[in-house]
Amino acid sequence: MxxxxxxxxxxxxxxxxxxxxxxxxxxxxxxxxxxxxxxxxxxxxxxxxxxxxxxxxxxxxxxxxxxxxxxxxxxxxxxxxxxxxxxxxxxxxxxxxxxxxxxxxxxxxxxxxxPRRLDVPGTDLAGVHHLRRLAHADRLRGTLAGLGRDNGHLVVAGGGWIGLEVAAVARTYGAEVTVIEQHPTPLHSALGPELGAVLADLHGEHGVRFRFGTRITEIVGQDSQVLAVRTEDGDEHPAHAVLAAVGAxxxxxxxxxxxxxxxxxxxxxxxxxxxxxxxxxxxxxxxxxxxxxxxxxxxxxxxxxxxxxxxxxxxxxxxxLGREVVYDRVPYFFSDQYDTSMEYSGWAPPGSYDEVVVRGDLGKREFVAFWLSGGRVLAGLNMNVREVTGPVQELVRSGREVDRERLADPSVPLEAVAAG
Structure with missing residues (x-):
């Protein structure tokens, strides 16, 4: 009661x-x-x-x-x-x-x-989408299904996690997809150029077109429908729908x-x-x-x-309730794109790390990547490698300097590297 x-x-x-x-x-x-x-x-x-x-x-x-x-x-x-x-x-x-x-x-x-809004002409057109709520997803799902049936074209503004995940779903429906990203690789701010290039290759293999180093300046439409987008480099890209995925x-x-x-x-x-x-x-x-x-x-x-x-x-x-609380969990997220799964633990923004150590095969997209500063692991991303989140988070939490050769060697258990 x-x-x-x-x-x-x-x-x-x-x-x-x-x-x-x-x-x-x-x-x-x-x-x-x-x-x-x-x-x-x-x-x-x-x-x-x-x-x-x-x-x-x-x-x-x-x-x-x-x-x-x-x-x-x-x-x-x-x-x-x-x-x-x-x-x-x-x-x-x-x-x-x-x-x-x-x-x-x-x-x-x-x-x-x-969702952050695009501050450009044309954002009020009916074919411009955001994705945060169920109602957004319901509307976007109907749009993607229609694009797939009609060989329609989705332009994604932003090559972050949401943008790439939606691009993958759109291609699975059969829609044409172009991603417009101001940085030189997708997920550049989150993963840096080394791992961003891996994601660019993954999506490129599935038919996604990228336009890097530019931004949308205008969404062109008629009778409230999207027809194209223009970018600051002077190009115009065909579009039947636009997803604004430029952060939150x-x-x-x-x-x-x-x-x-x-x-x-x-x-x-x-x-x-x-x-x-x-x-x-x-x-x-x-x-x-x-x-x-x-x-x-x-x-x-x-x-x-x-x-x-x-x-x-x-x-x-x-x-x-008055309990003693110290909230210090290692940041974690996951992503699924096509048949590729990823888990990221830690925090390593641009400028915070001085090297990236890879354990596994980047080309096969089966690896664990680590961002290091002064030999300490700031973050780790495992791609198509299962059940390593625990030791990756322990490496981040420990703050200890690690042996880079052992860290990169798949024959050495991560638990052993974390234990020093």
Whole structure:
């Protein structure tokens, strides 16, 4: 039975919010738990939106973080399809779009992120897509199926993870695909030129065309339909649809209006400590919106990946309950493109590493790559190599200098390298 003497409110109906609600109950919290989400769908996982769900091999019900009946059984009060529009920290209350005010004793901001928009003429045409929500995926899936039937052409603005995953699905449908990327390789900021070239080759083999070193300057259309895109190098590319996959921005409007501290660009997000608490002791943040000074990397990070929502929501919930929490998980994400699977652990932005060590065969796309600085492993990517995430993360977490020859030698178990 729910005891109304304390109320914890979660703003954000994604995976971080759902897992936080689950953890509160699992850890014995008997007060009211109220989850507010501006989508009408129950909380769901987003990675399949650019993979199996987009291609139709994953069903809608398979995305759900919990069955709808679970919330009733756990005593979780849902306000779905109802955005939070104001946070009154002095009164400890959240105001919803319909004017409802909800008091809280502790509040978790799990508002996530939203797609970055293309700032060019033509973005309001009907054939321009973004991908973040179920509704986006439903619309894009219908478009890709139509392009495949009609030999239509998709232009993807941005060669990041979402852009490449959608490109792979589009080619599987049979659509023509061109990816326009301002850097010299796809995933240049995430993987650098060494591994970015591997992804370019993978997609090239599947018929994806790349245009590097340029950006879209205009989307050309007629009668609200997309006809082509123009780029800053003066070229024009045929297109029947465009996907804007140029990154995401944290949803901080609620936090900003409430006066919570925000991280400076390019990180952005709501500043939290290692317990995921903001400068207000009654307000926490988790998931894509949280900007944490990460203990392992000694810098402020905002991680926009599934694992951060999966683990950050529960960590924040425990902190809300007064538990001792130090959130220092190694950042992790995965990607599936065609028949190639990848897992990445760590953090190694451009300029942070001085060498890349490869164990395995780049040409066969069966390898583990490591980004090192001063002999220490900052990050690792395994491509088509299974069950190595644990030792890769241990190498990152240890901070020890490694033997490069042993690291590159597939005959030496990674566990042995991690153990020194």
């Amino acid at each position: 729910v005891d109304a003497h304390r109320t914890f409110v979660i703003v954000g109906g994604g995976l971080a919010g759902a897992k936080a609600a689950e953890t509160l109950r699992a850890e014995g919290f008997t007060g009211r738990v109220i989850l507010i989400g501006d989508e009408r769908d129950h909380p769901y996982e987003r990675p399949p939106l650019s993979k199996g769900y987009l291609f139709g091999t994953t069903g809608r019900a398979d995305l759900l973080a919990h069955e709808p009946a679970w919330y009733t059984g756990a005593g979780i009060e849902l306000h779905l399809g109802q955005p939070a529009v104001r946070l009154d920290r002095a009164a400890r209350a959240v105001e919803l779009g319909d004017g409802t005010r909800i008091h809280y004793d502790a509040l978790l901001l799990a508002t996530g992120a939203e 921005v944290p949803r901080v409007s609620l936090a900003r209006a409430a006066g919570l501290e925000l991280a400076e660009e390019p990180v952005g997000g709501v500043v939290v400590d290692t317990s995921l608490r903001t400068g207000d002791p009654h307000v926490y943040a988790a998931g894509d919106v949280a900007a944490l000074h990460h203990p392992l990397f000694d810098t402020r990070l905002r991680v926009e990946h599934w694992a951060n929502a999966l683990n950050g929501g529960p960590a924040a919930a425990r902190a809300m």
